[in-house]
Amino acid sequence: MTPAGSLLAATDLRKAYGPTAALDGAEFSIHPGEVVAVMGPSGSGKSTLLHCLAGIVTPDSGSITYAGHELSAMSDGRRSALRRSEFGFVFQFGQLVPELTCVENVALPLRLAGVKRKEAESAALHWMERLQVEDVGAKRPGEVSGGQGQRVAVARALVTRPRVIFADEPTGALDSLNGELVMQLLTEAARSANAAVVLVTHETRVAAYSDREIVVRDGKSRDMERIV
């Protein structure tokens, strides 16, 4: 059963790659404005869980609902549209387009959605200010530091005002100080926009920025809140 009021929820998710069960009955739920950390050892299935929740990977069985709608019942086109407009993504290595300037990178999701250049770049600058990287707008990703590049990537994830942000090891490539700054700005910006954040991390200090933690082990999830 889907927990009441949740924006994104999964029940009894199963996914196998050949003989290996990546997910073996995992559960998940998140409310608007909530930050949930997904933790677990390497190979535990946490990335598979994130990919299923984001509609990138289709589970073998189980249910995923977004805003009350079953993800598996949607057409591929509808799921793609969801990923473009209502989901935002932050990866370990920013994955910015090297040929574009930072402001063009942040504006890109809006440009792909058909927003005019001036309007898209103005929105991009707003988020770059929030992430304290407005001064690197004209630079290309190769010309900025790792910490700045990651904050540019966060701004890009937020620019479409998504309702869910999927962050997969967003501080994995950063030193402690830059990692802290990224987490602080990411969670503040997401909370103020009432966006939910699904945060996959193996660092507990990063997970401490969340409201709640789910541990995945051997494809099964445990809601740590229910333990205490």
Place this chain on the structure above:
Amino acid sequence: MSIGHTLLGLLEAGPRHGYDLKRAFDEKFGHDRPLAYGQVYSTMSRLLKNGLVEVDGIESGGGPDRKRYAITGAGVTDVEAWLAQPEKPEPYLHSTLYTKVVLALLTGRSAAGLLDTQRAEHLRLMRILTQRKRKGDLADQLVCDHALFHLEADLRWLELTAARLDQLSREVRR
């Protein structure tokens, strides 16, 4: 933390009354545990006896709380030596947690459950500290970071132990 050395260090900046000392201590170091008045005065009388501080003046009205203390030359030397001395690293080799895990295994209880409960409690405290850090100044951030790194180290131990429970179970039952 050595309260005596900390109070001495605070006095090195200039003479203070006992009450001022307590206030300065609480403001800078007493995040979770403010100093009790009694502790300030008992510490000061020990430092006085050892010649590390002296009474710099007594305000009219008398009473022990009216004393103003100043650090002596011997006190400055003592602070200097304390700051230069590295702290003994404490590896907690026989921690309560380790004992609990082994006892759980020996008595057939769920060691994994015990580790999970502890993990959740550690993370709960880490969240509180992270919140405090977000709202606090640089001093708060440094104090909280110190605690956070230690808790993180504990958590890594909890994870590694959880991954080794089967092996540990076989060894403790041997």
